[in-house]
Amino acid sequence: MALVFIAALLAAPVVQAQQPRPVTPRGALGADEQALVSLFEATAPSVAYITTETLQATGLFRAEVQQGAGSGFVWDGAGHIVTNNHVVEGARRVFVQLDAGQPIEATVVGASPEYDLAVVRLKRVPADLKPIPLGSSRELKIGQSVFAIGNPFGLSRTLTTGIVSALDRELPTTDFREVAGVIQTDAAINPGNSGGPLLDSAGRLIGVNSAIKSASGSSAGVGFAIPADLVNRVVPALIARGKAPLPGIGIAPIRPDIVARAGISGIVIAEVGRGTPAAEAGLRAYDARSGDLGDVIIGVNGRRVTTLSQFVSELDRAGIGQSAELTVLRGERERTVRVKVIDLRR
Template structure:
């Protein structure tokens, strides 16, 4: 059979395949074109949208913005350098941080005592300026308050307006400004959750009249201002109560009325008054171990108000317990800290009525509160 006729079926198959291949390519081009068209359509739809005009802020928003803008420049970011001994006996420099606020135009800055305790160097940064080194002026660990002074005083210092904590009411709005976790100039908002709380500090003492708030307070907020809605200082943020160490909605601030008593004394004398009646109490753990409720006296100082009132201390020779103070001004003093808190509440140069038990006999005596540091 001739060769050409034998190749005819093969040619037909090749032509069919070519047509099919062309159809496939054409289909692919059409599909690709459709995809490209779809992508172009999506690209057109994904263009930035026009912004809807908002209008002005609401009046309460404007008030909060204004409060922050007026107060934030007066809030200090405090950093410290402290020398500590390592396990090998060498010295290491550790850094700390906290908050504070401008007290007056002389460059005094108020913070917590625990923020600057043991610091070798202290630096204060205000607003967007460079850090300024500060020097210690005075500290009161019993109130967790301290005052430092800027070594270079800027010309535009703006003290935080001072308010009163005496007329605070549960439920009113408060604002905290500080530097939590080193994040500078942070504003949080909350309520006065409770009043007249007690905050343990040093030497079995407690700050009385403490403000409890649910405004977020975290590590680094310590020493910063707590403000009312008028932008006035009503407290100094001091502590939180949290198992995690971060805000859990329970924060505490030292009341402004106490701050306004302690800070001027720290500036003028470098120390704060220490209310007392001239007694040295027996260690609370020993009293509790003996099953005694109240304050047992280890010593009564000569010529002190306690001595003048006839208080008798524990007699080590005979084992006689002596006088046990069970209340101050009618408020029970079951622990040493509650006794000290009542003297703080009364204040120096005021008189208090002590309820005293000796054996089975109970009596009441008037005693004047004095400054133990004088």
């Protein structure tokens, strides 16, 4: 039996050892691919991976340190990094990692919950900081290509691509406030992308990725970015003063929930500040004794406003130092008045 088995082995064909197949040369990348590779290589070193430490109360006299993460980008050579306010809000320590370097501790120098923007400054400033070129969101067209770089789910230096899906969206931030002129994109934006740059095909900053709209919390093709023109107004103020300008005309409005319960559409004025643009324009506040509503603001620069957040967004759109035409309703009479938009924080 053993001799038969040996004979069978000797008669079996010899199997040659397989060699790896030769690699087929790829050839040059297509022009579009090469442009995208170049855009990423030029911009990625300027994108920051931001981690935070916050204290979370766990009981009476007890707290634990919790970690947070997000994205940001280099604003200037002085070590200022721009991100979202919600990325660093409440943090006791902030760390910034650039490219493949070690995390650098940073301090928050300014934050604006109203615009969901914040600026941190590196405690140790590398010599080779490279700010991202700044573009203009005013020039954007629906359908043009956009690119997002960030750190979704802690995966650093991730590039996603898409188009401008819509313009002039509104993004709720704090109570009764919305950011106007927001960019909507289908580029994949996920948790951790917050604060990262949205770029055009020239590698210029056109927005700051801020939020997604998704029931699951993950990308569903509807992401939002704060427009670059607004960022370029707010960030210098955060660096210089630690806070952003707050546009207004010098009125104190009645709470929106009270106005809504009364079935009134518009902004009802509770008080007009002395010497303010509203006072100079002759606006009249609600009189609690007589029940006279005074002037109800129902429009700004030809745009209808029914809520306080819309009113604030329209003043922001008009811009501090500019004039705005208000449509007001006094009794049954509708009229227009012109007022100057001022910075309420000065």
